[in-house]
Amino acid sequence: MERLEKTFARASERGETVLVAYLTAGYPALAETGPLIEAVCSAGADIIELGVPFSDPLGDGPLIQETTHAALERGVTAAAVLEIVAGARENGVDVPIMLMGYCNPFLRYGLEQLYADAAAAGADGFIVPDLPAHEADDWLAAARTHDLGQVFFSAPGSSPERLRATAERSRGFLYALAANGVTGIREELDPGIDAYLSRVGEATGSTLPVCVGFGISRPRHITALRGRAAGVIVGSALLRAIGDEQTPAGRILAASKLIGELKAACR
Amino acid sequence: MTGRFGDYGGQFVAETLVGPLEELWSTYLEARQDSAFEAELNGLLATFVGRPTPITRLRRLGIEPHGVTIWLKREDLTHTGAHKINNAIGQALLAHRLGKRRIIAETGAGQHGVAVAAACAYLGLDATIYMGRVDAERQLPNLQRMRLLGAEVRLVDQGTATLKDAVNEAIREWITHPDTTHYLLGSVVGPHPFPSIVRDFQSVIGREAREQFLAAAGQLPDAVIACVGGGSNSIGVFSGFLDDPVRLIGVQAAGDGSGSLGRHAAPLLYGEPGVLQGMRTYLLQDDDGQVLLTHSIAPGLDYPGAGPEHSHLKDSGRVEYLTASDDEALDAFQELARSEGIVPALESSHAVAAALRVAPTFARGSQLLVNLSGRGDKDLTSAMAAIGQRKEQTGGAA
Numbered sequence: 206m207e208r209l210e211k212t213f214a215r216a217s218e219r220g221e222t223v224l225v226a227y228l229t230a231g232y233p234a235l236a237e238t239g240p241l242i243e244a245v246c247s248a249g250a251d252i253i254e255l256g257v258p259f260s261d262p263l264g265d266g267p268l269i270q271e272t273t274h275a276a277l278e279r280g281v282t283a284a285a286v287l288e289i290v291a292g293a294r295e296n297g298v299d300v301p302i303m304l305m306g307y308c309n310p311f312l313r314y315g316l317e318q319l320y321a322d323a324a325a326a327g328a329d330g331f332i333v334p335d336l337p338a339h340e341a342d343d344w345l346a347a348a349r350t351h352d353l354g355q356v357f358f359s360a361p362g363s364s365p366e367r368l369r370a371t372a373e374r375s376r377g378f379l380y381a382l383a384a385n386g387v388t389g390i391r392e393e394l395d396p397g398i399d400a401y402l403s404r405v406g407e408a409t410g411s412t413l414p415v416c417v418g419f420g421i422s423r424p425r426h427i428t429a430l431r432g433r434a435a436g437v438i439v440g441s442a443l444l445r446a447i448g449d450e451q452t453p454a455g456r457i458l459a460a461s462k463l464i465g466e467l468k469a470a471c472r
Numbered sequence: 473m474t475g476r477f478g479d480y481g482g483q484f485v486a487e488t489l490v491g492p493l494e495e496l497w498s499t500y501l502e503a504r505q506d507s508a509f510e511a512e513l514n515g516l517l518a519t520f521v522g523r524p525t526p527i528t529r530l531r532r533l534g535i536e537p538h539g540v541t542i543w544l545k546r547e548d549l550t551h552t553g554a555h556k557i558n559n560a561i562g563q564a565l566l567a568h569r570l571g572k573r574r575i576i577a578e579t580g581a582g583q584h585g586v587a588v589a590a591a592c593a594y595l596g597l598d599a600t601i602y603m604g605r606v607d608a609e610r611q612l613p614n615l616q617r618m619r620l621l622g623a624e625v626r627l628v629d630q631g632t633a634t635l636k637d638a639v640n641e642a643i644r645e646w647i648t649h650p651d652t653t654h655y656l657l658g659s660v661v662g663p664h665p666f667p668s669i670v671r672d673f674q675s676v677i678g679r680e681a682r683e684q685f686l687a688a689a690g691q692l693p694d695a696v697i698a699c700v701g702g703g704s705n706s707i708g709v710f711s712g713f714l715d716d717p718v719r720l721i722g723v724q725a726a727g728d729g730s731g732s733l734g735r736h737a738a739p740l741l742y743g744e745p746g747v748l749q750g751m752r753t754y755l756l757q758d759d760d761g762q763v764l765l766t767h768s769i770a771p772g773l774d775y776p777g778a779g780p781e782h783s784h785l786k787d788s789g790r791v792e793y794l795t796a797s798d799d800e801a802l803d804a805f806q807e808l809a810r811s812e813g814i815v816p817a818l819e820s821s822h823a824v825a826a827a828l829r830v831a832p833t834f835a836r837g838s839q840l841l842v843n844l845s846g847r848g849d850k851d852l853t854s855a856m857a858a859i860g861q862r863k864e865q866t867g868g869a870a
Contacts, residue, residue: 260762261636261748263643264486270630282760308484308747313761335484335747358487362650367490385488386648 206352208301208329209377212251213414213435222427222471223436225416226250226443226464227305229272230257230289231281237453241460242293245443246300248461249468253298254332254438257286257306264307264334266389268441272448283314287326294327301329303354303377308335320347330354330377338374348376356380359408359415361401368408378414381405381434383421390441391420394429402433424470439467475664478787480780483663485750489643492650497665499570504672509565516561517676520594523558524680525549527688527841532811533828539836542827543693544814544844545681545709552587552617554817554846555677555705556658560587562673564595567654574598574649577656578642580607580635580701581772581819582614583846584658589621599623602641604633607771610854632765635701635775639749659702660779663750667779671707678712681841689839695719695830698843699823700740700793701773703782705845710791720791722782723826725768729797733758734765737774740786740793746777753780769798769858770818772846800825802862805848805855817846818855 216223226245230238242253258273258281265273283306290302304323311319311333323331330353336344338357348355354377359368361384372379381402384395395401398417405415417430418438427437446459474497475481483493503509517523525546534542547555560577567575575597579585585601592599601618605627608615618625631637639662646655660667660674685693696713698706700722710720727736736742739754746755748763756764756776768774785791796804801818804825809815816824820843827842834840848855 260631261640263640263749264647266644277762309755309757309763310761312747313757313759334486335750337483337485337487337490339490340482340484360486360488360491362491363487364491371487382486382488385650387644 206354206377209354212301213378216251216435222431222434223251223416224249224464224468224471225252225254225418225436225438227254227256227438227440229269229276229444230255230286231276231279232272232444233275233447233456235279235281235285237456238289239292239296240457241447242298243296244457244461245464246298248464250300250464252300252436253302254305254440255286255290255302257283257304257310259307259310262307264387266387266441268444269388272444283310283319287322287328290328291326302327303330303332303356304328305332308333316343316347320351320353324351324353328353330356332356332380334358338371341374345374358382359405361385361395361397365404365408368405372409372413375413378416378436379405379409380438381415381417383417383419386419388419388441390422390445394420394426399433424466427467427470437471475668477667477781477784479745480751480753480783481664481667482752483750484747484752485663486647488647488650489663493663493665495570500566500665500669503566503569509569513562513565517558520551521557521561522549522551523676527681527684529688530812533807534831534840538831540831540834541839543685543839543841545677545841547677547705547843547845548814548816548820548847552583552590553849554583554587555674555708556584556587557590558676558708559658559670559673559704560584560591560656563654563656563669564591564597567597567656568595570654572652572654574600574653575656576600576602576642576645576653577658578602578635578638579658580638580774581770581817582607582611582618582850583772583817585623585625586614586617586621588656589618589623592623593621600645601625602628602638604628604635604638606633607635611771611850612853614850634766634771636763643749659704660707660781661702661749661751661777667751667781670704671711671781674704674708675711677705677708677843678710681709682712685841691839692716692718693841694834694838695721696841696843697721697723697823697827699723699773699819699845700778700782701737701775701819703779705843707779707781709843714790721826721830722791722793723822724793724795725770725773725822726795726797727767729799735767736795737766737768737776738795739776740778740782741795745783748777751780753777753783754786769801769854770822772819773822794826796822796825798858800829802855802859804828806859814844815848816844817848818851820845
């Protein structure tokens with residue numbers, strides 16, 4: 206939790222928006238994930254969201270589905286993702302790394318063991334899109350034991366009661382879904398996003414940072430959200446930039462360039 | 473906690489769907505208290521669906537050679553040809569009450585899709601139905617029926633292009649349009665409250681069957697047998713007998729009978745508890761928690777999980793779960809047609825096959841009730857092709 210808290214506190218002091226970069230572990234290859242993490246951190250990513258692949262990623266659109274499918278074909282497991290995290294720490298990566306994945310592979314690993322191993326590897330918490338806060342007692346207990354973050358989501362249609370209950374249980378930050386639907390690149394932000402983020406802000410108070418994700422792909426999206434949210438999360442756009450390149454070096458360059466442009470809009 | 477069946481069930485969904493699920497549950501609870509809703513539903517069940525469906529006593533199967541009487545609950549005689557219409561019409565009425573005029577649904581065998589398309593046409597709702605491309609190819613008549621009834625059918629190529637993948641796409645569509653769309657889920661699966669709502673709409677099967685059986689046979693059946701894919705026809709008929717001293721037997725698909733991974737669809741026998749598509753239930757999964765491929769000749773059974781209430785009924789021992797293979801189902805398909813004049817769905821053929829297999833274990837004079845969940849018109853092409861292929865492989869001996 207400490208790394209997460211420091212990251213948001215530092216950005217707040219500097220008047221910056223926190224940039225969360227999503228990468229699917231093992232895409233396009235297990236050996237490339239570590240270098241990609243280091244590259245996007247050097248380019249300005251403040252937090253890494255590292256995807257643990259699942260056969261049925263229900264909250265994801267075609268881009269992330271394809272990358273998780275490719276990672277599974279390469280045999281990427283939750284244990285392999287923890288090794289990536291440990292490797293990144295050994296190589297001096299010091300930004301928070303959040304593990305994103307669906308319930309079943311995590312449950313299969315065993316929650317208590319998973320959270321212990323994640324903490325030991327140097328991960329900072331979990332983001333589980335098919336785990337609403339009211340189903341998360343065991344997960345939260347494990348997160349508290351190992352001092353890890355446990356990020357829950359708010360949706361544009363969430364009621365005020367639901368927003369408050371979710372915010373109360375979130376550890377680290379709240380993930381505000383910018384739109385209904387699945388992950389993917391969107392041209393424009395939802396016109397109702399200001400009003401929605403105001404409702405979220407009322408529910409979270411000033412204590413819990415809010416990061417906005419889903420569809421965020423361009424600097425102008427980030428500029429429009431300045432002051433409205435502590436952070437933004439970019440996934441599909443980064444994966445597309447990576448997927449468009451044919452060589453490992455090309456992928457590093459493309460990822461760094463995009464993150465550099467997006468980070469500039471955060472300042 | 474609401475929505476739990478022992479350790480199973482729950483609501484493992486994207487936050488976007490929590491509000492719509494809460495709204496669905498509260499609207500359903502209100503509707504159940506509303507006599508006008510009940511009257512409308514019962515009226516439609518009588519005049520549109522064709523209820524009550526009869527029970528039929530078989531004249532030869534079971535009696536020869538085991539001395540056991542087999543009865544069928546005839547859900548194949550409903551409008552659109554399967555039990556699915558009971559739930560489709562009920563949820564379509566709920567959608568009206570929710571003020572949602574657009575319906576999305578998934579289908580495996582196509583029977584749920586046809587039922588949704590028919591209910592939506594009758595009630596003036598828009599229907600979009602997701603179907604795996606593999607299932608669409610093996611159930612072509614149902615694909616044509618859905619389109620004729622005015623539904624938009626979207627073919628799904630992901631995964632194995634079968635039922636599980638159709639459910640995934642329907643859920644993704646629902647997450648995208650939760651305010652305007654009702655997801656008319658077709659079985660007792662998915663997040664709370666679907667397993668409860670679908671069970672309640674299908675419980676008409678068990679209520680009718682119990683009453684009819686008592687009237688016709690003067691006793692309760694010794695056993696009730698039904699096939700289990702998602703598990704809605706079986707929960708429907710079992711619900712009428714849960715408190716009775718009646719053996720309840722659910723039949724899952726053993727596929728090619730080898731027991732190999734990816735060659736069957738029997739999570740209640742070979743799976744372990746896990747979370748998929750909003751529910752905690754028995755699931756076919758590997759050591760890393762990835763969902764495994766399945767196979768059954770019956771598209772409606774070709775699913776790696778089963779409803780959470782079934783998982784609970786398994787653990788509590790109230791229901792016994794068996795399997796029947798593709799071959800056994802094809803044999804039963806032919807036997808019921810030839811000896812009794814009834815062409816069953818391949819799904820229901822699994823239940824018939826299991827009934828014939830367990831019949832010798834019952835005392836002579838025992839009475840077995842099989843829920844014939846649907847009729848087999850939709851399966852003629854794929855079943856006849858499979859039967860032809862078997863004949864070739866066995867040199868015409870089959």
